[in-house]
Amino acid sequence: MRLILLGPPGAGKGTQAVRISERFGIPQLSTGDMLRAAVAAETPVGLDAKGIMARGDLVPDEVVVQIISDRIDEPDCKNGFILDGFPRTVAQAEALEALLEDKNMQLDSVVELAVDDTILIERIEKRAKESVGGPREDDNADALKKRLDVYHAQTAPLISHYGNKNMLRSVDGMADIERVTSEIISVLETA
């Protein structure tokens, strides 16, 4: 199963991706996690991405597309994967379609976690307070506002992009964690 989890920052994509990954035995591919690892390892990609991520902007499309393309070629992706935080622009979605076609693969579903902005802000403030090892560099008020603006301007258009292709399933991301997981599973099993 090849799946995209779509939703704003703080919608619970990471939490749900881990649960869905366990349920279906397919890896979670989080571009945010991969980029944070690159920043920590001070690789050339990480050094370029560090400032962009800290202010809540998007890393250039070609950088994340290459990261995802390489990751999909790893053996653990042969039975499928969950994309968490990718694609984030229509250009990334189009690049994903092209690279999957090249690899003879098809996307099965796009699941949107729908959450209101007011709840997102509360959740991210809570995540910043509770995170072990200190908050993420971009879990602060300025970067969060920027990330939400970027989401609405650049990522939300993917909802109609995939809606037009009849691939989009929407789940209420404001319910409790267990319920969101079971809704995602039922959407995937009936897709």
Ligand code: AMP
């Ligand atoms: P996330 O962990 O998904 O919230 O991502 C954290 C940050 O990593 C984002 O605010 C962006 O700066 C960067 N990032 C993650 N995924 C992407 C992507 N698909 N395209 C561009 N930038 C990304």
